[in-house]
Amino acid sequence: MTEHAHHQHNHNHCVKTAMENAALLCEEKGVRLTDTRKRVLELIWQGHEAVKAYDLIQQFSDGGTKPPTVYRALDFLLEQGLIHRIDSLNAFIGCPHPDHHDECGLQVLVCDECHLVEELHTHDAVSTIADAASATGFKVVRPVVEVHGLCEKCQA
């Protein structure tokens, strides 16, 4: 079931769902989705492209929001699993299903042209790697797969 995030779609729906899920998840966990945090999450969900921290900072309409404020919100959202950090881009992306990462780690397809990010959940691949890792005596904690390439649109 691909979520065709890269195709034409009603993105309002993505945002709405994400924000509702986030509210629920925070409720359940007993953590506070404050205004700042909510606003940062909304800004990250402006699309399915990875967003840079300083772009977020600039997009705060008040103009007076400083890096620590935004980075603290980002840290919170990362902790709750509501967003992912794409290390190869120094950028952040909203997670459409914060509850699906226990088994397969983080797996993303990253378009080098437009920075669109799509998640995979290929359980096989990560278990294969985990096995190979264990065989060398390594204790796996957090598997991350970042596949760079070109999304469908950018292959023109």
Next chain:
Amino acid sequence: MTEHAHHQHNHNHCVKTAMENAALLCEEKGVRLTDTRKRVLELIWQGHEAVKAYDLIQQFSDGGTKPPTVYRALDFLLEQGLIHRIDSLNAFIGCPHPDHHDECGLQVLVCDECHLVEELHTHDAVSTIADAASATGFKVVRPVVEVHGLCEKCQA
């Protein structure tokens, strides 16, 4: 065949081999392994832990070596495949076999304690992921796997 990089071993041998391979590879490719580049490569090979760019800069004995010099050398070494950048650490590691990355991308085990980095070459895993990626219409260019966890030593 694990290369037990994390076990006790004669590291001088690692360095010697790496430098010889680098010289050969550059010879073959008709590119110049200049003094600066050689020195940076040696510094990176001071161990099997990932090394930060600014640590390299400081380790230049002359004291007058500036960031651009080192970053240019790093760029060169990356282009030739002689080192890898570990995105999740903003750090660099020597590649023991620059010719083995066509098929399986970059796959590394990263110890969160000591930053020891060991490469994997699990062809299966990356082909599984590549298949999943292709199925969504994504054109894979550069698969990267960074598995965080604890190396054998640090599991104490």
Next chain:
DNA sequence: AATGGTTATGTTATATTATAACGCTTGTGT
């Protein structure tokens, strides 16, 4: 060995990404 083009390096400044430290405010439970 001079010439001229290319590649590599030096140098200064600056861009980008992220955190430390400290004090004030807001929320929460008693």
Next chain:
DNA sequence: ACACAAGCGTTATAATATAACATAACCATT
């Protein structure tokens, strides 16, 4: 109301990386 913890504002600075331009080293050809 009070006390404590969590969140946020503010200033400064750390850490990572690149732009731009000048000089030097290399190399092929004359």
